[in-house]
Amino acid sequence: MNAYITSIATANPKFKIKQQDVLDFMIKAHRLEGADADKLRVLYRATGILSRYSVIEDYTSSLVHDFFPDNDRLEPFPTTQDRLGLFQQEAIGLSVEAAKKAIGNVKANQITHLITVSCTGMYAPGIDIELVDRLGLNSHVERTGINFMGCYAAFNALKVADAICTANSNACVLIVCVELCSIHFQKEAHEDYMLANALFGDGAAAVLMSGRPGKGVNLKTTSFFNELFRNGHEHMAWKIGDFGFEMRLSAYVPDVIESGIKQLTQRLVNKSGVDKFDYFAVHPGGKKILQVIEKELSISKRENQAAHDILAAYGNMSSPTILFVLKRILDQLKAADNGKNLLGLAFGPGLTLESMLLTIEVH
Template sequence: MPLTAPRLTGVGTAVSATSYTQREVLDAFQITDPRVRSVFLNSAIERRNLTLPAEDARGVRAPESQGDLLDKHKALALDMGGEALRACLKDAGADLADLRHLCCVTSTGFLTPGLSALLIKDLGIDRHCGRADIVGMGCNAGLNALAVEAGWAAAHPGELAVVLCVEACSAAYAMDSTMRTAVVNSLFGDGAAAVALRAEPGGAPRADGRESPAVLKFASCVIPDAVDAMRYDWDRDLGRFSFFLDPQIPYVVGAHAETVVDRLLAGTGLRGSDIRHWLVHSGGKKVIDAVVVNLGLTRHDVRHTVGVLRDHGNVSSGSFLFSYERLLAEGVTRPGEHGVLMTMGPGSTIETALIRW
């Protein structure tokens, strides 16, 4: 008996309370090195939501211990995660009592019990709700989670599943004025995003009556030669975890983008030119440019990707859902149109999904 394709029936996002311009972040940490300032000011990012350490009596923001950062992650994850989940369910015309399976994604802190269990307790979700936690996969993990929940939704027709991506990037922030950390520190922002899925014969319309897209197919590409190009490891000098991004990663991702899209579209009768909507991870200016060039996209195709980067920075695993929310707000999608979702992250990995309205 064939499974019914699950549909995306709602989306919601949230950010932390305080937004900073790139200049304000530089000034907050008293960064004067012109090379570091140039990385920040040429990032195509105007503002990001961050939760920075408080100033002391001298106006200095002292580095936070790993323990303090884990506490920050937990507090921000519960706050942003709860807000994004509620917004998503409202958009789907559902409430917490309708939720049957929750998959939480994060890479900016470690929690045991996982975020899913903490949210079930914190929000009063039915204790029989199924759950899963995907931790440490990085910016690509939102689509890995979507594949998990799409499979669950297809196997449980009519029941509601949600993917919740929560990235408290302020809890992975190490300001030490080096060029290694400047690339990371100039890029990431706090954010959470959730998407609801339901598989029902005859479709699952959104609460606003618009067509909800069906999730048709997934395709992945791991690049083993670049396994160390993006990593989150222990910095013995700082006594805490630190994220590393190889400067060559935009070009590595770009060089493999066409391969994974070809695999995604294989057997569908579609070509790249048939895709009406592209929702690409806001990984950074150079990453976006590399994908545009290698896939032959236009600036219009990635307008939401660019807009999310400009307004929020890279919010890691949930970035593509911020773009998806903006696309829906435009009201330009039409029945029968196809879209491609694309994320990239450690592994190095490119994840894709094909959807159809």
Template structure:
């Protein structure tokens, strides 16, 4: 059942954070002494200029220290707490809210396993009210930010006037494997560390004079591609004793081929056409993914300017990528009342998630 217009959830503020150290693609190649011409070409033709990474320390022999899976989990926890707290505070500040206003925290991550979850750890770390309800979405991958937005929007609709935050935290440096294979090189050339948070509320704000810059969240549509269920996945690498992420080279084309299907489903029964969408915020999944989606949806370079810019400046920061683009759109100040936007994320399943919003 669609909520009444006055109870539709609305985005109130966004915040992002990254780790303290960034590298150009050339600097990453130098750090790991990578000389294979095919791998170097992959890095240097990725449309990525710089990524924030937490690399293992040098081993004194021209390489980097091997990190066991336990070390990577420790890295994930420490990095996730630091980035997550920073993004959450930035989001609440932009929304004109305080930590004490938070009533539900929905955390997303796919780069490490935490039990208790990141939501509980942050509530303790930041002194958030112990009665704040919470949820954790773990392991869904790059699409999961919109899955979380659906959960949070439902919670906000059921609790008018109360504040919920979606927090995507991806310490991608804690999910790397180091070997000489092209499979590993594809992943290692792409992902970066990043966190992004979005505040949401339905119904009237406590302060009616507050300026709200974000859109209402109107509708969601999903598409699972069963034939590509293994195209993006985590496997256990028995040789290295840790998890390894796999990206099938056909992923961009599979995702692109299904983009029209899910967007048309999203717009069905709304009276809208694709040409009515003023703002497109597509996941920065990689150059080929962006190109494939753009071709199939007939998007212009201007439509995906923030998607391309986030990829260039941060790499693929997984579930939070679309919120980095959303932040840039808000900073641009071009969205006008009445404008429609489409949010789109892609990830393991293979899955495409979309949301329709209106300013």
């Protein structure tokens, strides 16, 4: 039996922020001047990001302070409790929006399993139960939570859904990934924090998977392979602090990915027997990451354009981002693409590298 992605949908908060506005906010928040401010400007120009989305209006203008205190030092700085309160308030709306679009005409009582994914907030009863109520799912729908795994977590959700659907052709699995990265802004002028602040935004994505293909274009989950590269353990971390979740993101992450991505892809090829890929869905963790992957796998920027487009328009939203890329590709596929193969890649704390082979089936 097989598993099929039959639908992907996305959602973003109402505040669309130009990268220049985020830069202006960060220079002020980090209290940078002269050469230090210029260094941050160079970093922001190098990201390849034009805009991002946030549930916090403060980033759009220095004149507006809705969440952070209205003073130059942003004191008292919001606590973890403050930030998770905002997560509980805002994440469910985005989750519902993405889920409703993904479900489409499928009846709510046909959904047998619900998988929720997040690393930027948690509470209980959580988003899974709120989704059951707001979407009208069966009270006995089987629920799984995937938490605190970071940017590659959607791959784990897809693998869980794949196992469910291949075991039961009648299964219908709804996956919902939601991340509010911007609520965890850290003002300390630490290089890792400033890099994370330059990249991350907010968003949600939902996927519908089934044991049977749907009408139109489907993505069959053909194979998965993941690997841990322990030499990158200290370069990416996500910890809970007193003032939000603290992202440690080193500029050396692309170097670790560069050293392992070819080996990872070859192992997927060995496992699946497929060595030709027609489409590429790469998690846009940053512009340099995309560039080193293109170099190592000998693919062009044009072949990887979906990742560049999502990075420019949304930044890195952690777990939903790869689903934004997949949707961009899925929306462009036609009947002539039947039988073609898609390579998906993502990475996160560990340092974890994930890969998957999807086969396009048109019905």
